[in-house]
Amino acid sequence: MMKCAICREQLEEFVLGQCDAETTAVVADHLRICPDCQREADAWADAWATLPDDLPMPAKLPKLRGRVLAALDGPIPGGERAELVRRLAEANAEPTRSATPETTPAPSTRERQWSLALAASVLLALGVGAWWSGHMQRDARRRDLVAEQRAASQLAERLGGLIRAKGATPTTRFDLAPVGQRENGLVHVAWDRAVNQWHVFAVDAPPAPAGSAYCFWFVTAAGEYVATVLEETAPGVMATAATLPAKPSDVRRAVVTLEKLPPGERPRGEALWETAVVGDAQ
Amino acid sequence: MLDPPATAAAATDEVLLQQVAGGDRRALEQLYDRYEDLTYAIAMRVLRNGADAEDTVVEVFWELWRARERFDARRGRCRTYLTMLARSRAIDRLRRRQARPELHGTAAEAPPPLAEVASPGPAPDQTVRCSETKAEVAAALAGLRTDERAALELSFYAGLTHQEIAQRLDKPLGTVKSHIRRGLMSLRNALGGLQEGGEQ
Numbered sequence: 001m002m003k004c005a006i007c008r009e010q011l012e013e014f015v016l017g018q019c020d021a022e023t024t025a026v027v028a029d030h031l032r033i034c035p036d037c038q039r040e041a042d043a044w045a046d047a048w049a050t051l052p053d054d055l056p057m058p059a060k061l062p063k064l065r066g067r068v069l070a071a072l073d074g075p076i077p078g079g080e081r082a083e084l085v086r087r088l089a090e091a092n093a094e095p096t097r098s099a100t101p102e103t104t105p106a107p108s109t110r111e112r113q114w115s116l117a118l119a120a121s122v123l124l125a126l127g128v129g130a131w132w133s134g135h136m137q138r139d140a141r142r143r144d145l146v147a148e149q150r151a152a153s154q155l156a157e158r159l160g161g162l163i164r165a166k167g168a169t170p171t172t173r174f175d176l177a178p179v180g181q182r183e184n185g186l187v188h189v190a191w192d193r194a195v196n197q198w199h200v201f202a203v204d205a206p207p208a209p210a211g212s213a214y215c216f217w218f219v220t221a222a223g224e225y226v227a228t229v230l231e232e233t234a235p236g237v238m239a240t241a242a243t244l245p246a247k248p249s250d251v252r253r254a255v256v257t258l259e260k261l262p263p264g265e266r267p268r269g270e271a272l273w274e275t276a277v278v279g280d281a282q
Numbered sequence: 283m284l285d286p287p288a289t290a291a292a293a294t295d296e297v298l299l300q301q302v303a304g305g306d307r308r309a310l311e312q313l314y315d316r317y318e319d320l321t322y323a324i325a326m327r328v329l330r331n332g333a334d335a336e337d338t339v340v341e342v343f344w345e346l347w348r349a350r351e352r353f354d355a356r357r358g359r360c361r362t363y364l365t366m367l368a369r370s371r372a373i374d375r376l377r378r379r380q381a382r383p384e385l386h387g388t389a390a391e392a393p394p395p396l397a398e399v400a401s402p403g404p405a406p407d408q409t410v411r412c413s414e415t416k417a418e419v420a421a422a423l424a425g426l427r428t429d430e431r432a433a434l435e436l437s438f439y440a441g442l443t444h445q446e447i448a449q450r451l452d453k454p455l456g457t458v459k460s461h462i463r464r465g466l467m468s469l470r471n472a473l474g475g476l477q478e479g480g481e482q
């Protein structure tokens with residue numbers, strides 16, 4: 001357990017999100033249980049936040065105001081964050097152990113879903129800064145944000161290494177293209193061969209209306225449909241990890257639709273994203 | 283059209299933040315009007331480019347809106363939160379830009395004089411800080427030693443770690459740490475009254 005004195009040496013950097021992943025995790029854990037240090041962290045954050053006080057302020061920016069308000073309910077502004085999510089999805093779907101699937105006990109579905117949700121939470125955790133995690137609501141339905149943050153930081157650190165190691169562990173992955181006039185949307189799919197599991201990420205999609213959800217469908221070589229429902233795991237990010245009765249070699253098309261819940265046996269909504277899948281032995 | 287009288291009727295940031303958390307768009311618009319200039323100025327200071335700064339502001343308020351249910355609005359600290367978020371998003375953008383050096387110069391290397399960053403405009407809304415605190419903060423900022431300010435700015439606006447700042451300034455790590463701590467401490471003291479009595 002970290003001592004207060006050690007924690008406090010890190011706080012000025014911690015509140016800017018500039019500690020390494022391990023320090024960030026340990027400090028965040030300590031702040032959860034130590035209101036005194038949390039107050040210290042708040043005070044340092046407030047002190048940093050005075051620095052911009054002497055910046056020259058711009059004149060009013062009426063066009064910007066319009067842009068900001070128009071963007072509120074739209075997709076994630078800036079395609080590059082979407083790219084970040086896609087890369088994290090890839091890295092996360094990558095089997096992380098070198099042993100063969102046959103001899104390695106597969107992680108449980110719950111563990112895999114957990115780690116997948118964490119990848120999406122990187123969106124928030126990487127940017128907002130560790131300091132703010134102390135200011136998030138904690139109700140029973142929400143996951144432990146500090147644990148999320150820790151895992152998210154670790155995930156981010158692993159990203160580089162995983163992508164380098166990509167060639168060693170073949171995993172099928174592909175993107176679905178938006179249908180019609182839709183722009184910027186991205187659905188990325190990866191198959192984790194080690195545990196026979198499909199990971200599906202959708203970013204830049206507007207929130208599904210109440211009572212509806214985005215559904216991901218495979219059309220198999222036999223013309224059958226298999227579906228899984230995407231859940232919002234971070235603002236603008238929907239994801240799922242599912243064991244579907246289809247391997248890449250069985251699959252011919254992939255489609256995302258918006259469906260009223262519960263989804264039927266076949267899609268009722270129009271295709272929003274779609275792609276043909278070239279059957280692939282691995 | 284509403285145009286409330288400036289002080290008494292204006293909701294505090296914390297009330298607005300609570301309303302935003304409850305899905306109130308007009309509260310978000312009010313917060314935007316309060317913090318547009320601050321978030322833009324921060325992004326501009328980091329990025330030195332008006333278009334990039336505007337994109338950053340769009341992203342900041344989008345995130346405030348879309349993650350609103352995650353905030354514990356009762357704990358307030360709206361100004362600090364938006365400052366940190368704007369800084370963080372601007373630095374993300376700066377790093378992406380630095381990964382493509384052919385497109386832009388290295389903005390964090392040698393900041394140009396502040397005066398060229400933006401045209402002079404009205405001061406930030408009075409509700410953002412009370413005027414006494416503002417005066418104290420202004421005095422503390424003006425009183426920072428050159429080496430303290432350099433270390434603080436490299437940390438805050440360029441996103442450098444203490445270690446990187448030590449290398450950049452060719453100073454021992456311990457010296458950089460103490461510059462940062464001393465500088466921050468004087469800023470913190472300037473806020474002292476606010477933290478004791480104010481925002482709960």
Ligand SMILES: [Zn+2]
Nearest residue numbers: 004007034037
């Ligand atoms: Zn403590």
